[in-house]
Amino acid sequence: MKEMAPREREASSNYLNRDLSWIEFNWRVLEEAQDQETPLLERMKFLSIVSSNLDEFMSVRVAGIKDQIKAGYTKKDFTGYTPAGLFKRVMRRAAKMVAEQYKTCRDICRQLAKEGILFTDYEDLNSSQRKAMDAYFHDIIFPVLTPMAVDQSRPFPLVHTQALYLAVVLLKEGDDPEDEPYFAIVQVPSNLSRFIEVPARSNSKKHEFVLMEDLIEQHIHTLFSGYTPLSVHGFRLTRNADLTLNEEGAEDLLEEIEKELRRRRWGVPVRLEVQKGIHPYALNQLQYEFEIEDNTIEIDGPLDLTYFMKLFGSLKGYEHLRYKPVEPVYPAELDDTDDLFSEIRNQDVLVYHPYESFDVMTDFINEAADDSRVLAIKMTLYRVSGQSPLIQALARAAESGKQVTVVVELKARFDEERNIAWARTLEQSGCHVVYGLVGLKTHAKITLVVRQEEDGLRRYVHVGTGNYNDNTAKLYTDIGLFTSHPIIGEDASALFNEVTGYSAPHNWKAFGVAPTDLKDKLFEKIRRESQHAAQGKPARIIAKMNSLSNQDVVDELYEASKAGVKIDLVIRGVCCLRPGVPGLSENIRVLSIVDRFLEHSRIWYFENGEEPEVYISSADWMTRNLTRRIELMCPVFDKHLQHTLIRILELSLNDNVKARELQPNGMYERVVNEEKPLRSQFEAMRIKSWKKKHPHPHSHEV
Structure with missing residues (x-):
């Protein structure tokens, strides 16, 4: 390393x-x-x-x-x-x-070149390869290109955020080289593959690629006849992408967001990336137009390395250069049944993605859609995949006469257009589509199924830490809980009633719900640990989440640390808490794990005087989650499932391969100890071998 x-x-x-x-x-x-x-x-x-x-x-x-x-x-x-x-x-x-x-x-x-994957400059191609690339340019690329001159009669054209452009400086044939040059821009087409595979050399198995912008540069003269190109360099602009919505004054929130998405293209410039060696005249033109001298970054290489992700997905073979594929297992508790409802009625079931398959969620909704005894399905959708099977199942349920209510969060950043499309599809199918409460994003992940059974109505609930997205469920670590617990079912009904109608704040029996009482309940539990520490009782907090940035929460954790509570935090990203400071946070340890999968689950453990409470949640400990979103924390009542969650926390705390420990100065250092190497995500892949083992949580140090 x-x-x-x-x-x-x-x-x-x-x-x-x-x-x-x-x-x-x-x-x-x-x-x-x-x-x-x-x-x-x-x-x-x-x-x-x-x-x-x-x-x-x-x-x-x-x-x-x-x-x-x-x-x-x-x-x-x-x-x-x-x-x-x-x-x-x-x-x-x-x-x-x-x-x-x-x-x-x-x-x-x-x-990569040693493995036979090469990014080759046009000049380094042989004659037959150049001929093929020349033909590709003239047949495929050239017809799509639009040179856009900038002069007194033609104002600077709209430059789209994060699109790739070429800045071209030109000299008119016959003009004095000392005259002011001409300037134009050319957008590199985003609807064509940026990396173009070159025909293989004779007797070679290597894969060679030429970048489209390099190919355009080689043929730039074909776009400007009568002019001599002096320089061609790439640039890329990033604009402000935040939506500014007046929800109170918006008659139709869906239409208002569509308008704002169009305005996003005109967002204020924030960053200008330019290729190293860009002509001073071109740089001056760009900085003047975008008013962005304070944030211009010169790049020594190809702009926008996000294209590597597409290449990663399109390259065939080379399996020895990838992680071995992981096949998610179907949850063992539900694997041998054709009736998910009967199993969930008998026991709560915990699902750990991506090690366990998201198919179980799809099956749950499909079974609810097709079951004649199911009367209603209610669900929150924040980010769903492009071809979500859940959308199809919900639409089918509504078409069959079931009461289907879907809370679609239109303001999920960068997924707004997709969510608008799904909202319209669901409405056309007869679903009741609700866009949440004014001023609040609906970030809670919850599904409620109401079913008529022999002994009356029964509620089946799924609560998750991650989005109902079958694609990200293969890439993110998340927890899902299936339960028919009556208290959780009652709270689930009340939550949907608050979001979809007019209801006074509910007296939650199980849930903590932001922005009303989640923060207060969280503080109660932290302070309770402080009281136990003061009484000489075991006092411990373990919390796993994405981010911790709310000052009030940080202060509460500092007070608990000073009271003697041992606190372990597993925070993947932002952390505003400074751990290990004498007299302030010496009892707090913060770990960050970045590995093959994106750590996304939120799990909170409170010792509670040797009567542990364990929660899963959609919320991070950030101001926006606690005050500006509808978020949910849900208790896990089943002791066996509590032990499973504790085991998941243990894996993270004992990781000494990918874990880094946050230092008081804000830097991260690799965890180094004498223990046997443990990589928590790889250990979690053995889920069948450890999920059913339930050691008492106090029988060892977690």
Whole structure:
């Protein structure tokens, strides 16, 4: 494993800054691309993820910082940064990360070449290969291209966010070379493959690729007859992608979001990426047009490495350069039955994705859709896949006369268009489609099925930590709970009634629901552990989540640490808590795990005086989750299932291969100990061998 480039230390404060913490997380993703133990094509995939993460960070978080600066906001946040100071710090560290990323890219490309996967410059092709590429350009690419000149009569055209363009500087034939040059841009078509496979050389089994922008550059003269190209360099603009909605004044939220999606194309420029060596005249034109001198990044390599993800998926063979495929197992508790309802009636069932198959969720909805005794299906949808089988099942259920209610979150960032399409499909099928409450995103993951049985109506509930998405369920670690527990069923009905109708806040018997009482219930449980510690009783908190950034939660954890509560946090991404500070947080340890699958499950364990409580949740401990979203925390009552969740937490806490421990200075260090190597995700793949083992949670140190 290569040593990471040295990074600046965090400002002195009791808190780590959210945006700087996020950059440290993305460094962890980059480490996976650098790790020589990671299969080579998987390293290429991680390199792509670094880019896509950074794109979203720039278009949302950095865009927000720039908005504050533009508005003249100078107040420091709780971590001690003004917007202007934070912007400088973030961009400085992001630039270092990008430089390291492209250094890694060159290393990966050299190793891919040894395996017979080459990215070849046009000049290095032989004559027959050039002829084939010339033909491809003239037949396929040229008809799609549109050169767009910029002069007094033709204003600067719309540049789409995160699209790839070429900046072309030209000299008119016969003009004096000292005259001001001409300027034009050309968009690299996004609807054609960016990496073009070149016909193989004779007696060669190697796969060679030419990038489309390089091929366009070689033939740029064909677009500008009568002019001599002086330079051709790529550029890419990132715009503010946040939607600004007036939900109170929107007669039709769906139409309002569609309008905002069109406006997103005109969002304020946030970042300009330019190819190294860009002509000064072209750079000046771009910076002047976009007013973005403070955030221009020069790239030493191909712009937009997210294209590696598409190449990863399209390359056939090379299985030795990938992780071995994982076949999710069907949950053993439900494997030998044709009646899921009878099994769930007899016992609660916990499902751990991606090690256990998402098919069980699809089967649950399909069975509900086709069961004549099912009267109603209610479900929240935040992000669903392109061809979701759940949508088809819900539509079929509505068409058969069942009461089907679907809460579709139209404001799920970057999935708005897809969710609008699904909402219309469901409405046309007869489903009741609800868009949630004004000002709140519906982020809870819950399904309720109401069924007529011999002894009366019974509610069957599924609560999850992740989206109802069959694609991401293969890539994210998430927990799902199937239960017919009457208390959970009663709370589930009340939750849907609040979201879809007018209901006073419910007195929740099992759930904690944001934004009403989840935060308060969380604080009650943290303070209860402090009281137990003060009484000399066992006091312990283990929490696994994506992010921790709410100051109030951090302060509560600090107080618990000072009271003597042992706290272990497994936080994949942002963490504003500074662990291991004497007198403040010496009893708190924070681990981050970045590995093959995206750690996404939220599991919370409270010792509760040797009467443990274990919860799963849709919420991270962030301000937006606790105050601006409908979120859910659900208890797991079954003791055996509690033990399974504890075992999952144990695997993370004992990981000494992919785990990194957060230091007080905001940096992460590899976990090093004398224990036998344990890689939690790989151990979890043996789910059949450990899921049914239920040691008492206090029989060993977790």
